[in-house]
Amino acid sequence: MNGAVSMIQTLVNGGIDTCFTNPGTSEMHFVAAVDRVDGMRTILCLFEGVCTGAADGYARMMGKPATTLLHLGPGLGNAYANAHNARKGHTPMINIVGEHATWHLEHNAPLTTDIEATAAPISDWVRTIRTAADVPADTAAAIVVAMQPPGQVATLILPGDCAWNESVAPSPAPPMPIPAKFDAAAVDNAAQILQRGEPTILFMEGIAMQEEGARLASRIANATGARIMGRTSNARIARGAGRAIVETQPYVVAQALDSLAGTKHIIHVGPSGPPVAFFGYPDKPSIMAPPDCEYHRLAHLNEDTLGALEALADAVNAPPEPAAIYERVLPPLPTGSLDAAKVWATVAHNMPEQTILVNEAITSRFGSEKFMAGAPPYDELTITGGSIGIGLPLSVGAAVACPDRKVINMQADGSAMYTVQGLWTMARERLDVTTVLFNNSAYAILQHELENVGAEAIGPKAEAMLDLGDPEINWVKIAEGLGVPATRVRTAEEFNKQFPRDLNEKGPRLIEVMI
Amino acid sequence: MNGAVSMIQTLVNGGIDTCFTNPGTSEMHFVAAVDRVDGMRTILCLFEGVCTGAADGYARMMGKPATTLLHLGPGLGNAYANAHNARKGHTPMINIVGEHATWHLEHNAPLTTDIEATAAPISDWVRTIRTAADVPADTAAAIVVAMQPPGQVATLILPGDCAWNESVAPSPAPPMPIPAKFDAAAVDNAAQILQRGEPTILFMEGIAMQEEGARLASRIANATGARIMGRTSNARIARGAGRAIVETQPYVVAQALDSLAGTKHIIHVGPSGPPVAFFGYPDKPSIMAPPDCEYHRLAHLNEDTLGALEALADAVNAPPEPAAIYERVLPPLPTGSLDAAKVWATVAHNMPEQTILVNEAITSRFGSEKFMAGAPPYDELTITGGSIGIGLPLSVGAAVACPDRKVINMQADGSAMYTVQGLWTMARERLDVTTVLFNNSAYAILQHELENVGAEAIGPKAEAMLDLGDPEINWVKIAEGLGVPATRVRTAEEFNKQFPRDLNEKGPRLIEVMI
Secondary structure, X not given: OEHHHHHHHHHHHOOOOEEEEOOOHHHHHXXXXXXXXXXXXXXXXOOHHHHHHHHHHHHHHHOOOOXXXXXXXXXXXXXXXXXXXXHHOOOOEEEEEEEOOHHHHHHOOOOOOOHHHHHHHHOOEEEEOOOHHHHHHHHHHHHHHHHOOOOOEEEEEEEHHHHHOEOOOOOOOOOXXXXXXXXXXXXXXXXXXXXXXXXXXXXXXXXXXOHHHHHHHHHHHXXXXXXXXXXXXXXXXXXXXXXXXXXXXXXXXXXXXHHHOOOOEEEEEEOOOOOEOOOOOOOXXXXXXXXXXXXXXXXXXXXXHHHHHHHHHHHOOOOOOOOOEOOOOOOOOOOOEOOHHHHHHHHHHHOOOOEEEEEEOHHHHOOOHHHHOOOOOEEEEOOOOOOOOOHHHHHHHHHHHOOOOOEEEEEEHHHHHHOOOHHHHHHHOOOOEEEEEEEOOEOHHHHHHHHHOOOOOOOHHHHHOOEOOOOOOOHHHHHHHOOOOEEEEOEHHHHHHHXXXXXXXOOOEXXXXXX | XXXXXXXXXXXXXXXXXXXXXXXXHHHHHHHHHHHHOOOOEEEEOOOHHXXXXXXXXXXXXXXXXXXXXXXXXXXXXXXXXXXXXXXXXXXXXXXXXXXXXXXXXXXXXXXXXXXXXXXXXXXOEEEEOOOHHHHHHHHHHHHHHHHOOOOOEEEEEEEHHHHHOEOOOOOOOOOOOOOEOOOHHHHHHHHHHHHOOOOEEEEEOHHXXXXXXXXXXXXXHHHHOOEEEEOOOOOOEEEOOOOEOOEEOOOOHHHHHHHHOOOOEEEEEEOOOOOEOOOOOOOOOOEOOOOOOEEEEEEEOOEOHHHHHHHHHHHOOOOOOOOOEOOOOOOOOOOOEOOHHHHHHHHHHHOOOOEEEEEEOHHHHOOOHHHHOOOOOEEEEOOOOOOOOOHHHHHHHHHHHOOOOOEEEEEEHHXXXXXXXXXXXXXXXOOOEEEEEEEOOEOHHHHHHHHHOOOOOOOHHHHHOOEOOOOOOOHHHHHXXXXXXXXXXXXXXXXXXXXXXXXXXXXXXXXXXXX
C-alpha cells in the first residue's frame, strides 16, 4: 500500500475517524486513499479555517482529535486562526498538511513555502515525513502527541512522494497517554489555604469547567467559602439547571479588577498563570488579581485534575451538595422591539436539554447571563484564543460529533464573516445547527475598545472602520446562497415564533436578528 | 504626537496613501490616528486575506505599496495566503500588524502568539518596533524595503504601547531604491547566444512582461528567431491589440515539456531559475526544459531589466517592429448553451480598452486564448503564488488604484469562496468591477489533478471532495447579501445581453455563469 493508505489506516487504528478536508493537488493521493480504507469520514470545507474550527468543536465534544487535510503553506495559513484558538484551548487536533514531493522542493515552485515555520506558532509538535516508509510511525506519533493531556495540536507534513510511494504496514493503535498523577502535597497545601478562611478563588480551566469538575469545586466552595471562577472564555463549560454555578472572569478590565479585588489566594485548578486581561491597556494592569494575592497550584492541566478536586473535597470535608446550582426558570417571553438580551430570553425559554451552545455573540452576549441562568442543562463552547471567526466552524464540528444533540450557534455578524463558508458544510452534511445571527452592522466590540484604550476623539474614517452598515449585509441571502434556509426577524414576537419553528427542524437553519 | 500618528504621517510622507484594514483592539490607536493625518485612505475589509490581496492588486497597478492593517498573529494568519502570493510575485507591500503592549506579552493572554515567526515565511523583512520613539525610523525602513526592486513584502509589528506612547517627529520621505545597473557582459553574452541561431527562449518575469518589455523582447525575437516566454502566472502582463505576443509556460506538465522540447538555451530576463512544474508528479520531471538546455542570465529581477533588453535589442540590431503582435479581431458572439470558451468570446467582444483583467478562472480559462488574442489592449493580473482566493481581492485593489479603468474579474467559483468577503468591499467603495463568476460546482482543477498525479480509481468519498454541487451554491444570493447586484445566466444569449449591460454600470456587478 502507498503512504496515504497506510496513514489513513493508522489513523483509523488509533480511533481517529473524522477528517475535515480542503485538499489541493499535493493531497490527491490522500483523497484517493480515503475510499480504500474503511472508517474515515471526510467532510469537505470550502475554507481551511472551517476545517480547524470544526476539528476543534469536534474534539471539545469527543475528547479525541479529528484531523484536518490542508494544502501546503497557504492552506495552513488559512487554517491558522482557528488552529491558534484550538491550541490555546488545549484541543487535541491533528493537522495533515500536504507538501510538494521532496525532490520538487528545491525548485521553488510558486506554492513552495516554509511549512514547518508556518506551523510552529500554532502547533505543539510539527514533523515533516521524510519517506513513505516513515508514514505509519510518524502518524502514530502525531496521535500520541495530540492525545497528550490535556490535548495538543500536532501538525504532520506529508510530501507528495511520501503519500504515493510504497509504504509499510499501518501502525496499530498506539498506547494512549493518560493524565499525570496529581500532587498530594499540592492538595494538602490547597486545603490548608482554604481552611484559613481568607478570600480565596479556585481558578479553573479545562476539564474542571465541565460538569463533574464544577460540581466538585462547588462542593469545596460550600465547605470553605471559596469562590470558583473560570477564565473569560472556555473550551467547554457545563451550564444550566442542576449544574454548579461557576463564575467566569469578566472581559472588561474594570469589572475584572472589581471582581477580584480583595482576593488573597488564587488556587490554580488548571491554569499556569494568574488571571490576566485579554489586552494591555494604557495605565491598566495586565494581572487582574491584587498585587499581594498569593498563587497556589492544585493541579496542572496535564494532571488528573478531577482526582485532585476529589481529594481536595475530601480534605476539606466538603458536603455532597454544591454551594449553588442553576435552577430551571422559564423566563417570560419578551415583546416589542428586539435587543440582544431579549433574544437570549427566548433562547433560554425554548432550548432543548443537552443543547450544545456555541457562543460567539461577542457584545451581544452581554446581558445574557440572567436568562441563561434559567436554561436547561447545556454545554457552552466559546473562543479560547480570542481569534474571531470560530462560531460557524465550531458548530459544524460539534454537530458532527453529537448528531443527537441540538447545536445552537449564537453568532455575531462581524465574526461570522471570517468563516462564512461554514454554512455550506452545515448544509452539505445536514447538520442540526440553528444559528442565531446578531446583525448589529458593526464591529461593536471595537466601539467599546476604542474607548477602553483611551483613543482620542473619533473622526469619520475611524468610525467607518468599525461600521458594517454600508452596505448592509443581508445574512438571509448569504445563508440561502450557501444552502442554509434562513429568515430575518425584527421584533421579539417574530423571533418568539421563528426560533422554536427552526429548532423543530432537523438540519441547519439561520435566523438573522436585526438589533 | 503618539506613535500611531507618527507612523501614518511617515507613510504619507513616503508616498504611501492607501491602507486596507481589518483592525482589532490592539490597532485602535492606529484607527484613531487616521483622522489626524491628511492623506491616508483607509479601506475596510471583512477578512484579512482581502487586505493582502487588495494591497497586491493595488501595487501591481501603482508600482508602489499599499499597507495592510492586521490584528495580531491570527490576523496575519488570515492574511497569509495572499501575502504569499504577493511575495512570490515580488509585489511591494507593507503589512502593519498590531501586537500586545510590550509589557503585556509575558502574560500569555489568549491572543498572544509568535508574530515574527508567523510573518517570516511570507515576508522579505520583519521587524517588531521596540519603543514609540522608533516608530518613524522603522516605518521609513519598511517603505525602503518594500520599494527595493523589484518589490518586497515588509512586515512591521506595532505593539500597542508603541502606538499610544509619545513618539518623535515623522520621518521625511526616505530615498527610494532604484534598480541595480544591468550587467553589460551579460548583454554581450546573450547577444552571442542569440546569434548562434540555436533554439533559444527569452524566459521573462516581472516588468519584462509589461508592454515595453514585451515589445523589446519581441523586437529581439524578430531579429534572432528566439522565442519569448513568461511563467505560467504573472503579476501583470500586457495583452490585446497592438501588444507583442508573448507565450506563457503551459501549466500542464506534458504540454510544457512539449513546448520546451529541443530548447538549447534559456536566457533569463528576470527569473532566477529554470521553468519548473507547478507541482511534482510521479515519474515526471520538475524542470520543463530539456536536461541539456543551457541557462544564461540577461538580468536579475532587481536589475534594470528594460535597460538590459534595450541594450540587447541594440546588440542584435533588432528592427523597430516586434516579431508578432495581437490584432483586434471581434470574435463572433456565441449562441446556445454556455461553456467557458463562449463566455470568453463575449468578454473579448465587449471589453473596453485598458480593461484590467483579473484572471482567476482556473480551469475555465482553458480555451480563452483564441478569443482574448483579439481583445483590445488590456492588463492581465493572475495568481503568482498558486494560492487560490485572490481574484476578488486583486480586483478590489486594482479598482482602487485605477478608478478610471474597468476591472473585469474572471473568477472560478471554488477560488472565489476563500475570500468571498471581497465583494462587500467592492460594494462599500463603489468599485468599478464586473465579476464573471464561473459556476461549475466543482474543484474542477482537482478533477484534472487527480489524473495527473496518477491516483488510482476514484471512489465516492474522493469524488465528493471535489464536488461543490451539494448543495448548489447560489452566487447571486451571496453577492446580493454582500451588497453587489448580481444576475445568473444559463445561455450565451443571456450572457451576451447581460455582460455589456453590467459593463455600462459604474460600480460592482456580478454575473453568475452556469457552465
